[in-house]
Amino acid sequence: MKILHILGARPQFVKYAAVEAAITRRSSQDGLINKLIHTGQHYDYCLSKIFFDELRIKEPEYHLDVGSGKHGQQTALVLQRAEEVLCIERPALVVVYGDTNSTLGGALAAAKLHIPIAHVESGLRSFNKRMPEEINRVLTDHLSSFLFCPSETAVNNLEMEGINLGGHKGMHGAAFSSMPGGCRLPVVFNVGDVMYDTCLHALRIALERSAILTQLSLGVKRYDLLTLHRAENTDDIETLEELILFLNGATAARQVIFPMHPRMAKAYQLTRTKLGGHVKIIPPLGYFDLLMLLNNAGRLFTDSGGMQKEAYWLGVPCITLREETEWVETVSSGWNVLYKNYRGEHQPGIGRRNAYGDGAAAEHIVDVLLKRMNG
Numbered sequence: 001m002k003i004l005h006i007l008g009a010r011p012q013f014v015k016y017a018a019v020e021a022a023i024t025r026r027s028s029q030d031g032l033i034n035k036l037i038h039t040g041q042h043y044d045y046c047l048s049k050i051f052f053d054e055l056r057i058k059e060p061e062y063h064l065d066v067g068s069g070k071h072g073q074q075t076a077l078v079l080q081r082a083e084e085v086l087c088i089e090r091p092a093l094v095v096v097y098g099d100t101n102s103t104l105g106g107a108l109a110a111a112k113l114h115i116p117i118a119h120v121e122s123g124l125r126s127f128n129k130r131m132p133e134e135i136n137r138v139l140t141d142h143l144s145s146f147l148f149c150p151s152e153t154a155v156n157n158l159e160m161e162g163i164n165l166g167g168h169k170g171m172h173g174a175a176f177s178s179m180p181g182g183c184r185l186p187v188v189f190n191v192g193d194v195m196y197d198t199c200l201h202a203l204r205i206a207l208e209r210s211a212i213l214t215q216l217s218l219g220v221k222r223y224d225l226l227t228l229h230r231a232e233n234t235d236d237i238e239t240l241e242e243l244i245l246f247l248n249g250a251t252a253a254r255q256v257i258f259p260m261h262p263r264m265a266k267a268y269q270l271t272r273t274k275l276g277g278h279v280k281i282i283p284p285l286g287y288f289d290l291l292m293l294l295n296n297a298g299r300l301f302t303d304s305g306g307m308q309k310e311a312y313w314l315g316v317p318c319i320t321l322r323e324e325t326e327w328v329e330t331v332s333s334g335w336n337v338l339y340k341n342y343r344g345e346h347q348p349g350i351g352r353r354n355a356y357g358d359g360a361a362a363e364h365i366v367d368v369l370l371k372r373m374n375g
């Protein structure tokens, strides 16, 4: 069975690494052929190649070189160029990851060619359609045949939109559903979060290899970590300046390390309000250094989806720089708080940190695909 994965942005490389490892472990016995498209949405070394090198992801068979651009242009280029590849490769399945323009463009290309789609990190909702990511994930879910959710909340979100007609919530549901005419009904599985798989694997390596604490002269738990890059924050100067004021207040007594995403770097040039001198701005980091910094941080301030969960898994209190979060379990367990609800030091959570599976999500995904596609 030939599987083609479509990736383009930093968090997708982290998610895919776990799936590729699980497929590689099974490919010789189960006849899986794995092919990879890199859309080129992220192209800087520090947002792309370093993740392939560190996580030992194979060289993609196809590069679409879509680069930066407006949403319509970026999505349309992925759609057009992915379609050309899909016509050549004719895979049995296309796998897309998360909520980026690469995901939506790739899913549209596959759907129009009647190629089944598996969506990894399905069912997430912010219920905020001003986020491009929300539009991307809702549409992708409605195009997909296999919806691999990281949590029960995600499964319930899909149910509310009428996506669970196959009725399979668990990992071992009945045979693949079909409708008259051979159309496949979508099937929903709570497999856990593939980012947890990668986080567990990479943390072991980071602890051995990363020298970032020494390089930046940082003491364990003596600093806070900050990341900020979401379009809804960076593209509106008033919102961004409000966040900068909040951050200056909330972190004044602390050292703060801020690996700055290129989108934020562009926006930051335009703000009149600036971060205080206690905030050290550095270039984006590779995955091992980032995990090492996070693991040893006192607090995380972020608008990243992935990092909210990584903080939760590592037991680092998180303050989320958004109006809402898709990762509601991190908040209900007390490990995460939305910045508008933050009133100074919050107690680290007391809730258990097991909402996103068992760290073997990628294995569960491969199990499902082998059973359902071959069955």
Ligand code: UD1
Binding pocket: 009, 010, 011, 041, 042, 043, 044, 045, 047, 048, 068, 069, 099, 100, 101, 102, 132, 133, 229, 230, 231, 261, 262, 263, 305
């Ligand atoms: C994208 C995803 C977001 C994800 C994020 C991770 C969408 C809609 N959003 O946002 O879900 O959390 O990736 O980083 O797909 N740029 C560079 N070098 C690069 C890549 C981008 O300089 O290698 C610049 C571009 O000029 C662009 C800006 O950064 O203007 C933003 O890049 P873009 O791909 O549009 O989205 P992200 O903000 O990275």
